[in-house]
Amino acid sequence: MEDNNGSLALGCQFVRPTLLYTPYSINLYCFAEENKMENFIFRNPTTIVFGKGSVAKLPELLSPSKKILMTYGRGSIKRNGVYEQVMEALKGKKVIEFGGIQPNPRYETLMEAVQLAKEEKADFLLAVGGGSVLDGTKFIAAAILFEEGDPWRILSEQAEVKRAIPLGCVLTLPATGSESNGFAVISRESTKEKLAFYSEHVYPRFSILDPTTTFSLPKRQVANGIVDAFTHVMEQYATYPVGAALQDRQAEAILTTLIEVGPKTLENPTDYVARANLVWCATQALNGLIGCGVPQDWTTHMIGHELTALYGIDHGQSLAVVLPATLRHQITKKQKKLAQYGRRVWGLSSEDERQLAEQAIDKTEEFFRSLGVKTKLSEYGIPEDAADAVANRLKKRDVKLGEHKLITDQEVREILKLCL
Amino acid sequence: MEDNNGSLALGCQFVRPTLLYTPYSINLYCFAEENKMENFIFRNPTTIVFGKGSVAKLPELLSPSKKILMTYGRGSIKRNGVYEQVMEALKGKKVIEFGGIQPNPRYETLMEAVQLAKEEKADFLLAVGGGSVLDGTKFIAAAILFEEGDPWRILSEQAEVKRAIPLGCVLTLPATGSESNGFAVISRESTKEKLAFYSEHVYPRFSILDPTTTFSLPKRQVANGIVDAFTHVMEQYATYPVGAALQDRQAEAILTTLIEVGPKTLENPTDYVARANLVWCATQALNGLIGCGVPQDWTTHMIGHELTALYGIDHGQSLAVVLPATLRHQITKKQKKLAQYGRRVWGLSSEDERQLAEQAIDKTEEFFRSLGVKTKLSEYGIPEDAADAVANRLKKRDVKLGEHKLITDQEVREILKLCL
Numbered sequence: 001m002e003d004n005n006g007s008l009a010l011g012c013q014f015v016r017p018t019l020l021y022t023p024y025s026i027n028l029y030c031f032a033e034e035n036k037m038e039n040f041i042f043r044n045p046t047t048i049v050f051g052k053g054s055v056a057k058l059p060e061l062l063s064p065s066k067k068i069l070m071t072y073g074r075g076s077i078k079r080n081g082v083y084e085q086v087m088e089a090l091k092g093k094k095v096i097e098f099g100g101i102q103p104n105p106r107y108e109t110l111m112e113a114v115q116l117a118k119e120e121k122a123d124f125l126l127a128v129g130g131g132s133v134l135d136g137t138k139f140i141a142a143a144i145l146f147e148e149g150d151p152w153r154i155l156s157e158q159a160e161v162k163r164a165i166p167l168g169c170v171l172t173l174p175a176t177g178s179e180s181n182g183f184a185v186i187s188r189e190s191t192k193e194k195l196a197f198y199s200e201h202v203y204p205r206f207s208i209l210d211p212t213t214t215f216s217l218p219k220r221q222v223a224n225g226i227v228d229a230f231t232h233v234m235e236q237y238a239t240y241p242v243g244a245a246l247q248d249r250q251a252e253a254i255l256t257t258l259i260e261v262g263p264k265t266l267e268n269p270t271d272y273v274a275r276a277n278l279v280w281c282a283t284q285a286l287n288g289l290i291g292c293g294v295p296q297d298w299t300t301h302m303i304g305h306e307l308t309a310l311y312g313i314d315h316g317q318s319l320a321v322v323l324p325a326t327l328r329h330q331i332t333k334k335q336k337k338l339a340q341y342g343r344r345v346w347g348l349s350s351e352d353e354r355q356l357a358e359q360a361i362d363k364t365e366e367f368f369r370s371l372g373v374k375t376k377l378s379e380y381g382i383p384e385d386a387a388d389a390v391a392n393r394l395k396k397r398d399v400k401l402g403e404h405k406l407i408t409d410q411e412v413r414e415i416l417k418l419c420l
Numbered sequence: 421m422e423d424n425n426g427s428l429a430l431g432c433q434f435v436r437p438t439l440l441y442t443p444y445s446i447n448l449y450c451f452a453e454e455n456k457m458e459n460f461i462f463r464n465p466t467t468i469v470f471g472k473g474s475v476a477k478l479p480e481l482l483s484p485s486k487k488i489l490m491t492y493g494r495g496s497i498k499r500n501g502v503y504e505q506v507m508e509a510l511k512g513k514k515v516i517e518f519g520g521i522q523p524n525p526r527y528e529t530l531m532e533a534v535q536l537a538k539e540e541k542a543d544f545l546l547a548v549g550g551g552s553v554l555d556g557t558k559f560i561a562a563a564i565l566f567e568e569g570d571p572w573r574i575l576s577e578q579a580e581v582k583r584a585i586p587l588g589c590v591l592t593l594p595a596t597g598s599e600s601n602g603f604a605v606i607s608r609e610s611t612k613e614k615l616a617f618y619s620e621h622v623y624p625r626f627s628i629l630d631p632t633t634t635f636s637l638p639k640r641q642v643a644n645g646i647v648d649a650f651t652h653v654m655e656q657y658a659t660y661p662v663g664a665a666l667q668d669r670q671a672e673a674i675l676t677t678l679i680e681v682g683p684k685t686l687e688n689p690t691d692y693v694a695r696a697n698l699v700w701c702a703t704q705a706l707n708g709l710i711g712c713g714v715p716q717d718w719t720t721h722m723i724g725h726e727l728t729a730l731y732g733i734d735h736g737q738s739l740a741v742v743l744p745a746t747l748r749h750q751i752t753k754k755q756k757k758l759a760q761y762g763r764r765v766w767g768l769s770s771e772d773e774r775q776l777a778e779q780a781i782d783k784t785e786e787f788f789r790s791l792g793v794k795t796k797l798s799e800y801g802i803p804e805d806a807a808d809a810v811a812n813r814l815k816k817r818d819v820k821l822g823e824h825k826l827i828t829d830q831e832v833r834e835i836l837k838l839c840l
Binding site for chain 1: 455456457458459460461462463464465466467468469470471472473474663664665666667669670672673674676677680681692693696697700701704709712713
């Protein structure tokens with residue numbers, strides 16, 4: 001993509017991925033002119049198998065001679081019946097298991113799975129669980145075949161992932177969009193780091209999305225998932241206009257649907273249609289489509305990751321806190337798009353663009369709170385010095401934030417002060 | 421998909437394509453309950469390379485050792501500079517050419533290309549042109565490796581396409597969506613037939629979409645393309661509600677954008693952003709996404725194909741005539757969705773659902789006319805007996821129409837009478 005300064009759209013898969021060695025490095029050099037839609041490459045090879053009873057399709061999706069390493073979390077799939085469904089579908093296949101992958105999956109744990117997979121010569125990985133299990137499994141898939149030193153380098157130095165063991169997924173939590181992209185976020189307990197990588201080799205070959213497998217999730221996880229998906233859309237949408245009329249409306253379609261079905265699915269978890277819409281929204285929010293040709297601002301996720309790494313706050317909670325603060329701090333740069341968001345998504349009608357933008361941010365924060373997700377750091381018991389701690393860590397790693405990558409560490413501090 | 425009565429979403433690619441042997445057979449057995457989103461499988465493997473100057477990326481997209489058969493139409497690519505761009509990008513590759521593919525590509529011509537490709541042992545097909553060139557090339561790709569008799573059987577009997585030569589595309593006309601799906605529509609001069617087939621093997625490996633290559637198109641072709649894309653969306657949207665809130669809004673996003681950019685791009689063909697939005701809308705209209713899990717009604721395309729086969733009317737013109745008539749005739753079954761369409765896409769606000777639906781259809785017809793596309797058969801000089809002729813042909817082929825596949829040949833006659 002040298003001819004347009006390496007600007008690339010998030011989640012898209014690239015013919016030449018050599019420019020992707022920074023988490024969310026996408027659009028690292030994006031200086032798109034206003035009203036000038038950027039060039040892009042879009043490819044998403046994942047097969048989505050969607051609907052009630054889809055787990056039974058597993059045998060059709062797997063080639064016959066695999067030795068499968070099945071990965072999962074801390075046992076919820078054994079309580080909600082998904083484990084039995086998967087095992088029933090895998091009858092007659094060689095399957096080994098690795099359970100215990102944590103939320104914010106830990107490098108230390110994942111390396112045990114890498115060891116097991118190598119010893120057992122597993123040639124396919126099947127992740128059964130939520131985004132954390134799947135992200136962890138993507139890392140395992142890349143680490144097994146990584147020959148250039150410590151696999152941690154994939155995260156810390158964005159070392160190139162040249163190949164990976166193929167993987168598939170049975171998703172039980174709508175949130176991260178990991179089921180249809182090449183991203184993974186991994187944490188390291190010993191250094192309290194939470195880092196992301198991208199590779200075209202870790203897109204799931206297939207993802208089975210059966211909304212009924214998510215019915216038994218705790219409300220807190222569902223609410224966090226709604227916030228995560230909503231924030232993914234906002235980070236690809238709330239920047240400045242480049243004339244990408246269709247991508248804007250596709251983003252607004254997801255936001256509007258999340259606002260409609262979010263409260264419904266929390267109130268009635270077994271409402272199939274409401275939950276199915278949430279699941280499909282979460283997938284569409286980060287499969288690359290709405291990011292095609294538009295500037296992006298991943299400030300909220302980057303600050304949120306640091307808050308989770310340092311203080312253990314849930315991922316969704318961190319986003320509910322940071323997104324409104326980021327939008328308020330950056331309102332001048334984002335005013336036009338936020339006003340559009342206010343008009344189209346929230347039905348606001350002020351004549352004054354600034355007022356529309358302000359009201360739209362308030363609506364966003366109210367929406368998160370209405371889902372039961374608090375939006376201030378103080379409500380999570382996180383101390384005021386978090387502002388300095390996070391700003392310093394991002395500065396040390398030289399992480400560039402904002403759609404123009406021009407947000408200073410002082411501004412990160414200011415954003416975090418708005419979070420208190 | 422036996423567990424849900426073979427209901428499949430258009431344009432989606434299937435793990436087991438054995439149920440697809442009828443054009444638009446998708447949802448052949450769809451008896452989805454109202455407000456019950458259907459299960460679906462979605463896979464779209466095409467890499468989209470989008471933007472000004474993208475033709476230069478051809479060498480990165482082709483593997484090094486190919487002998488390429490480049491296919492094109494009747495010479496417009498030699499007048500607008502695309503031919504030179506492609507040849508420049510292919511320097512150093514073995515390339516043979518086959519030009520002269522017609523609009524409504526003809527079996528007789530395509531079989532000459534099959535012969536040439538076999539003699540020359542071409543192992544990659546590169547279609548350079550619009551949907552007709554690409555559809556023709558998909559048929560060539562399948563016919564070269566077809567071993568079960570006359571390749572016409574792929575169309576006439578929906579004989580299974582078990583394999584195909586890989587193909588890519590440089591698209592110069594936004595309309596059919598062929599650049600990102602497995603469909604092709606082929607005509608046979610000798611029998612005046614126009615038939616479709618689908619195969620997962622004929623998805624383009626890549627499609628290069630450079631909006632600037634479409635600047636020189638005649639207004640009539642651009643207008644026809646807008647109508648084609650708009651109709652593709654309506655055929656996946658204007659049925660009955662199944663609670664697919666996101667798919668509905670994704671469809672409405674395309675419709676709204678087409679209404680916004682259609683007139684702009686006709687008035688100012690070199691407005692990059694307007695044309696880029698049209699190009700991207702046309703791709704998204706028939707890449708399978710908005711068809712996921714929803715009932716579909718391809719009546720307009722099926723009747724339109726017959727009108728083109730019998731009377732030579734442009735494809736887009738045939739749709740502009742048949743879509744409003746089909747919607748009017750089927751208004752009772754489609755009333756709820758048409759009212760939603762009226763409210764959300766056209767900003768109508770009547771309290772009366774039937775009135776909303778009627779006004780929305782009127783708006784649709786006015787939109788087509790505003791693009792300069794006439795909407796009555798009489799305006800194209802097509803005689804009244806077309807109603808019988810088309811109805812008889814569809815009955816003879818036992819083509820099932822409507823989202824419930826229950827439209828009788830008498831009703832086809834009635835629809836066509838509304839077209840006069």
